[in-house]
Amino acid sequence: MSINQYMMGDILEKQQVRRRSKPSFSNSSRGGGSFDDGFFQQIRQKPEQVKSRRKSGARQERSSSWLKRLFAAPARSRTPESNFRGERETRRERRPRSSGFSFVVPSPMTLAVIAGTLVVSLVALNWEGLTAPDSLALEPVPAESPDRNLASYVMPLIHETSEISAQAEDVSLDLTETFAWSSYQVQRGDSVSRIAQRFKVSMDAIIASNNITNARRLRAGDVLRIPNMDGIPYTVKKGDNLSKISVSMKVPFEVILDANDMSNDVIDVGQTLFIPGARMAPEALKLSLGEAFLSPVRKIITSNYGWRADPFTGQQRFHSALDFRGSIGTPIKASMGGTVSLVANSPRGLGNYIIINHANGYRTVYAHLSAFSVKQGDRVNQGDKIGEVGNTGLSTGPHLHFQIYKDGRAINPLDLLQ
Structure with a gap:
C-alpha cells in the first residue's frame, strides 16, 4: 500500500470518528422529551455551527506533523469506497485557505536564473576595475609663490x-x-x-x-x-x-x-x-581732480581770489574768497556734502554766514546771507539748499562771499569747482 493511501485512510478514519450521528425522533422521545421538543432542537441548529466544527477538525489535522502521518500504522484496511472518499476529502482540504498574507517561494530554477544574471552583470561591469578616472584624481595644489x-x-x-x-x-x-x-x-x-x-x-x-x-x-x-x-x-x-x-x-x-x-x-x-x-x-580723489565742489550759485564772479584794492579803504588786501553776483533771496546750495559746524552773524564782517565741514580736511564758508535754511549740526548733501543770498555785514551790495579751506588754509575755489 502506498504512502498516499495511508494518509487518505488516516484522514478518513478521523473524519468517521468525528462524524456526528443523526438524531432520531424516537430516541429523543425515549429520553423523556416530547416529539416537538426533539424537532425544534433539530431545526434550531445553524449550518454555520456545523461548518465551524469541520474547520476546527481541519485545523487540528493541519497541526499534526507529517512524520506522524507518514509512519503511523493503519488502524484498519480501507475499502476502495473508503479510499475514494478519503481522496475526495484530501483534495478539499488541500485547497488554499486565505490567512490575510501570502508569500510565494521561488522555485530552484528561478533562483538559479537570478544568480546567473547577477554573475553576468558583474563580469560585464568589470567589478574590480571600477575606479575613479584619472582626470578626477586629487593632486596637491602647489603653494602660491x-x-x-x-x-x-x-x-x-x-x-x-x-x-x-x-x-x-x-x-x-x-x-x-x-x-x-x-x-x-x-x-x-x-x-x-x-x-x-x-x-x-x-x-x-x-x-x-x-x-x-x-x-x-x-x-x-x-x-x-x-x-x-x-x-x-x-x-x-x-x-x-x-x-x-x-x-x-x-x-x-x-x-x-x-x-x-x-x-x-x-x-x-x-x-x-x-x-x-x-x-x-573716492571723495579725496574727486577733490584732487577738481571734480568735487559745485558752484553754490550761478557762476558769475564779481571779485576773484587774490590781491585787490579793498572796496572800503582802497588799500591792497588779499581776498581769500570768490564773490558771486546774486539778488536777495537767491537760493544757495551746499558746494559739497558735509556737516554744518557753525551758523552765526558778524555785523562788522561777514554778516550772516554758514561754515560746513567736509571730508579730508576741507571746509567751506558762505557769507552775507539774508536767511538760513539749516542749523548747526545738520548733515547736508551736495546741492541741498542752506540759505539765501543777502547783503548783511560789510557788503557793497547783494552777493555771496564763498571760501574753501584745506587743513585750515584758504585755497582758490576755482581750482576745485566743477
Whole structure:
C-alpha cells in the first residue's frame, strides 16, 4: 500500500470518528422529551455551527506533523469506497485557505536564473576595475609663490579707459618683488591720467604719491615720484599696527610685508608704507581732480581770489574768497556734502554766514546771507539748499562771499569747482 493511501485512510478514519450521528425522533422521545421538543432542537441548529466544527477538525489535522502521518500504522484496511472518499476529502482540504498574507517561494530554477544574471552583470561591469578616472584624481595644489601673490594686488585697476586696463595686464612680475620709487619730469601737455597710463598705474598712485591737491595745476617741469607698482603710500599713525592697516586697506597682511621687504610686522609712528593695490577715498580723489565742489550759485564772479584794492579803504588786501553776483533771496546750495559746524552773524564782517565741514580736511564758508535754511549740526548733501543770498555785514551790495579751506588754509575755489 502506498504512502498516499495511508494518509487518505488516516484522514478518513478521523473524519468517521468525528462524524456526528443523526438524531432520531424516537430516541429523543425515549429520553423523556416530547416529539416537538426533539424537532425544534433539530431545526434550531445553524449550518454555520456545523461548518465551524469541520474547520476546527481541519485545523487540528493541519497541526499534526507529517512524520506522524507518514509512519503511523493503519488502524484498519480501507475499502476502495473508503479510499475514494478519503481522496475526495484530501483534495478539499488541500485547497488554499486565505490567512490575510501570502508569500510565494521561488522555485530552484528561478533562483538559479537570478544568480546567473547577477554573475553576468558583474563580469560585464568589470567589478574590480571600477575606479575613479584619472582626470578626477586629487593632486596637491602647489603653494602660491609670493611674487604671484603680490602681483595679483599690484596689477593696475585704472578706471579711465578699457584700453588702459588692457595694457596694465602686461606688468612684469620682476617689477613687483620689492617696492621702489622712480622720478619723472612733467612735460608740456601732460596730465595725471596720461602719466598714469604711461607707467601703467592708477591716477590714485600718482596723486597720493605726490600729495597733489589740484591735478589741474600740474605744470611742465614739475618732478613727480612714480611707484613701480600700483597702490598708494600710507603714513603710520599712533595706535596703528600692520593687521589693522591690512583690514582697513583691504590688502592681505603678507602682501604688505612683501612689498615693503619687511621680515616682521614691527612698524613705527611716522613710517611710510606702500600699500599695493590700495585706493584713495573716492571723495579725496574727486577733490584732487577738481571734480568735487559745485558752484553754490550761478557762476558769475564779481571779485576773484587774490590781491585787490579793498572796496572800503582802497588799500591792497588779499581776498581769500570768490564773490558771486546774486539778488536777495537767491537760493544757495551746499558746494559739497558735509556737516554744518557753525551758523552765526558778524555785523562788522561777514554778516550772516554758514561754515560746513567736509571730508579730508576741507571746509567751506558762505557769507552775507539774508536767511538760513539749516542749523548747526545738520548733515547736508551736495546741492541741498542752506540759505539765501543777502547783503548783511560789510557788503557793497547783494552777493555771496564763498571760501574753501584745506587743513585750515584758504585755497582758490576755482581750482576745485566743477
